[in-house]
Amino acid sequence: MSAITAHHDDHAHSHEPSFAQQLRSNRLGLWLFFFSELFLFAALLVARFFLWGGARPELSQVLGLIATSVLLLSSFFVYRAESAMAHGDRKTFQSGMLIAAFLGTLFFIGVVFMEWNIFGLQGEIAGIELFGHLKPTDGVFGAVFYAMTGMHALHVLSGIIFLLIVWNNGRKGHFSSEEHWGVEAAALYWHYVDVIWVFFYPALYLIGTAG
Amino acid sequence: MNTLSIWLTSAYVRGLIGQIIGTAVGFGFITAIRAVMGLDTSNIEPAVVFGALIGVPGSLLGAGVLTDWIKWIFGKKTPLRHGAPEGKPEWSRYINVDVNHKVIGIQYGFTSVLVLLIGGFFAVLFRIELAAPGMQYLTNDNFNTLFSAHGIIMIASILLGVGAMVNYLVPLMIGASDMAFPRLNAFSYWVGIPAVVLILSGMFVGGWDTGWVGYPPLSLRAPLGVQLFLLGFYINGLSSIAGSINLLVTVTTMRAKGMSLFRMPIFVWAAIAASIIQFTATQTVGMALLMVVTERTIGLNFFNPTTGGNPILYQHLFWFYSHPVVYVFILPGLGVISELLPVFSRKPLFGYKWIALSSLGIAFVGFLVWAHHMFTSGMNDALRIPFMISTMFVAIPTGVKFFSWMATMWEGKLSFETPMLFVLGSISVFLIGGVTGPILGTIPTDMHLHDSYWVVGHFHSTMFGGFVFPFFAAVYYWYPKISGKMYKESLGKLHFWLMTPAFWLMSLGQMRAGLLGMRRRIADYDPALGVETTQVLVTVAALVIGWSVLIMVYNLISSARSQKMAATNPWNSRSPEWQIPYPVPEFNYDAPFEVVGDPYDYGLDGSKYVQTIPMPAVGD
Numbered sequence A: 001m002s003a004i005t006a007h008h009d010d011h012a013h014s015h016e017p018s019f020a021q022q023l024r025s026n027r028l029g030l031w032l033f034f035f036s037e038l039f040l041f042a043a044l045l046v047a048r049f050f051l052w053g054g055a056r057p058e059l060s061q062v063l064g065l066i067a068t069s070v071l072l073l074s075s076f077f078v079y080r081a082e083s084a085m086a087h088g089d090r091k092t093f094q095s096g097m098l099i100a101a102f103l104g105t106l107f108f109i110g111v112v113f114m115e116w117n118i119f120g121l122q123g124e125i126a127g128i129e130l131f132g133h134l135k136p137t138d139g140v141f142g143a144v145f146y147a148m149t150g151m152h153a154l155h156v157l158s159g160i161i162f163l164l165i166v167w168n169n170g171r172k173g174h175f176s177s178e179e180h181w182g183v184e185a186a187a188l189y190w191h192y193v194d195v196i197w198v199f200f201y202p203a204l205y206l207i208g209t210a211g
Numbered sequence B: 001m002n003t004l005s006i007w008l009t010s011a012y013v014r015g016l017i018g019q020i021i022g023t024a025v026g027f028g029f030i031t032a033i034r035a036v037m038g039l040d041t042s043n044i045e046p047a048v049v050f051g052a053l054i055g056v057p058g059s060l061l062g063a064g065v066l067t068d069w070i071k072w073i074f075g076k077k078t079p080l081r082h083g084a085p086e087g088k089p090e091w092s093r094y095i096n097v098d099v100n101h102k103v104i105g106i107q108y109g110f111t112s113v114l115v116l117l118i119g120g121f122f123a124v125l126f127r128i129e130l131a132a133p134g135m136q137y138l139t140n141d142n143f144n145t146l147f148s149a150h151g152i153i154m155i156a157s158i159l160l161g162v163g164a165m166v167n168y169l170v171p172l173m174i175g176a177s178d179m180a181f182p183r184l185n186a187f188s189y190w191v192g193i194p195a196v197v198l199i200l201s202g203m204f205v206g207g208w209d210t211g212w213v214g215y216p217p218l219s220l221r222a223p224l225g226v227q228l229f230l231l232g233f234y235i236n237g238l239s240s241i242a243g244s245i246n247l248l249v250t251v252t253t254m255r256a257k258g259m260s261l262f263r264m265p266i267f268v269w270a271a272i273a274a275s276i277i278q279f280t281a282t283q284t285v286g287m288a289l290l291m292v293v294t295e296r297t298i299g300l301n302f303f304n305p306t307t308g309g310n311p312i313l314y315q316h317l318f319w320f321y322s323h324p325v326v327y328v329f330i331l332p333g334l335g336v337i338s339e340l341l342p343v344f345s346r347k348p349l350f351g352y353k354w355i356a357l358s359s360l361g362i363a364f365v366g367f368l369v370w371a372h373h374m375f376t377s378g379m380n381d382a383l384r385i386p387f388m389i390s391t392m393f394v395a396i397p398t399g400v401k402f403f404s405w406m407a408t409m410w411e412g413k414l415s416f417e418t419p420m421l422f423v424l425g426s427i428s429v430f431l432i433g434g435v436t437g438p439i440l441g442t443i444p445t446d447m448h449l450h451d452s453y454w455v456v457g458h459f460h461s462t463m464f465g466g467f468v469f470p471f472f473a474a475v476y477y478w479y480p481k482i483s484g485k486m487y488k489e490s491l492g493k494l495h496f497w498l499m500t501p502a503f504w505l506m507s508l509g510q511m512r513a514g515l516l517g518m519r520r521r522i523a524d525y526d527p528a529l530g531v532e533t534t535q536v537l538v539t540v541a542a543l544v545i546g547w548s549v550l551i552m553v554y555n556l557i558s559s560a561r562s563q564k565m566a567a568t569n570p571w572n573s574r575s576p577e578w579q580i581p582y583p584v585p586e587f588n589y590d591a592p593f594e595v596v597g598d599p600y601d602y603g604l605d606g607s608k609y610v611q612t613i614p615m616p617a618v619g620d
Helices: A009-013 A019-052 A061-086 A090-115 A139-171 A181-206 B003-008 B011-036 B045-063 B067-073 B090-095 B101-130 B140-174 B182-202 B225-253 B266-298 B311-322 B324-345 B352-366 B381-393 B395-409 B418-441 B443-449 B453-483 B489-515 B532-560
Strands: B593-595 B610-612
Touching: A019 A139, A019 A181, A019 B225, A019 B266, A019 B311, A061 A090, A061 A139, A061 A181, A090 A139, A090 A181, A139 A181, A139 B266, B003 B090, B011 B045, B011 B182, B045 B182, B045 B225, B045 B266, B090 B101, B101 B140, B101 B182, B101 B453, B101 B532, B140 B182, B140 B225, B140 B266, B140 B324, B140 B453, B182 B225, B225 B266, B266 B311, B266 B324, B266 B352, B311 B324, B324 B352, B324 B395, B324 B418, B324 B453, B352 B395, B381 B395, B381 B418, B381 B443, B395 B418, B418 B443, B418 B453, B418 B489, B453 B489, B453 B532, B489 B532
Parallel strands: none
Antiparallel strands: B593 B610
């Protein structure tokens, strides 16, 4: 069943969408993806309010606040990198992307290695505990906390990888001030993951009574 | 290269090998870690789950779906590749990764029918078991696994069928050269294959007894097979999300000149409404499924009440997707009905704008009714009445469609070729499904009928009327466009006249059994219920439906081999895809067209829907 006739490559190019049209499609597609992911994160927030109600677990407030600040700060550097690329300033672009990826990694370490404490570490500085106590098997507190931070950390991790890919391709000169959809997408994705945390952080650390 | 070696090096075989290797790697990795940590390695469940997850990228890598994207990571630009793989014949496009929406649409269609036959075969197996009380040749566990697999396999088949229609038709109908993201389109199809493999393999590692809903706490205690079912279901969701985003972008940015929203063929509206549901609600069921997987695998406790969990949470998240998803199934089906009726009635579609907006209306109301599945679940009583009322609202946009169909046919010049017969069949069957719905949506009657065979009868008539009949209508209708040949009308009519009365009998028989007290999802029943004759009739009807579908498969295959070409526009349709001769060019329209009138002005002298834009000579 051969329903389609093949064409030569030069003919194909005349049918492929222009960069401007493809950019329009890419932008819309990315925003629809964000909207779709909103339902994923909303489902987690529903689980949090359904199962925890007005209670929340005992968590290290200092650790949560520092991790949140680090993540918010990273968005500034991503923005700086993106606008540098738009102005053709490749040096600022590279440093911005690297700093953002570094801050994202700090956030990831703060959640996975310190708050989750997967290696069972202990220690404190100036009376502040550095490592969390909550275990994934600690009833609904553990379940929802690990599900929400885990799903978010997965997005942070993919975001870091995305930033590094874009940084590497930018370093090799694959983007220009006019055509840098990859940079734009990575930056938007990073801001998006950041904004999700703005809703997750109060739901986990602030709303409700501890204990 | 001979045919066998082309098949053996096809993306299906490479994907399967990739999935097996990926699964083995994931399984070995976790087993090794658990052994090093001194954990009990006789519990293979975590390793199986991780293996199943790694198997999916394994399959995609093996098939070659990810090749271009991996090159992008390293900064290589890759042009879209068109045509058959290097040194292979043209037909091998269909068994390899291809980015053309028509190829992908046909791949979806083939897979859908194949999966439909598998799911139907399961149904026949346990339907024969139910023909008499007592256990004949299945064990309880086999029965449970078979009906559970029937449910989810059929849903996979329907989603593939929707993918087939949407992928093949929408770019052609709106005058686009392809989908907006051709590679993502290929991904959407190919990620569904390991999902189906996962679900089917779940049947061989203990099966599962939860039905397709997978409610905890039962799913927390079910055999290992339930994990593969949950993961297969989840992976299928990725296909839905990627495909629906692609469709929405395509319709937004790639319509032909002059094709305003209310001048699109009506099927496109149905595809939009279905996609809106797919790309949002799928995420919540994905989360619900993951919660069960993580609760079983790493002990996160969401659903165990002794430590504060609540199984009702699963039902809310599950039905927030799984109610709207039935509209994902039926909206494209109802779109096909609205698309075909004017062609076979030779009259304008009655109330185009109302039909278009009623699709969006059904999609919107669909988000507000999920808890009507949970009237007996023990959820908060205050939710019952609002959800009963919102459920009744579904009847309004659905009623709009029914009245439009009646008015479209009214005083039309009807002709009764096979596609039209299936359209009329779907209206009759969907009506049965429609009028039996409010009885379930009303709280007092639902208390009585919940989990009875009445539900089975209602559900199957909505699915057959809303998807299966229209899908078959679409298959027959667009068959000449896809294959260039005409199917055999006599066999098509035989298919219809076997399937439709058999379906009425099956559906009404199921409802009768339910009214008499037959419960759903049980392998055996009390002869004192007085449902034995009904059960025999339902089983015979199911067998007739099965044979009639095989007749269609034979018809499609044997007609494709005939030498006689079909006419370019055998139905005298005004839709743009019928204005170009077979075969459709790689990029659909060699010369772009412009919309100059309304799509369904059948019978209006001198009216035109599309006309080709005269092109200046291009020197290429």
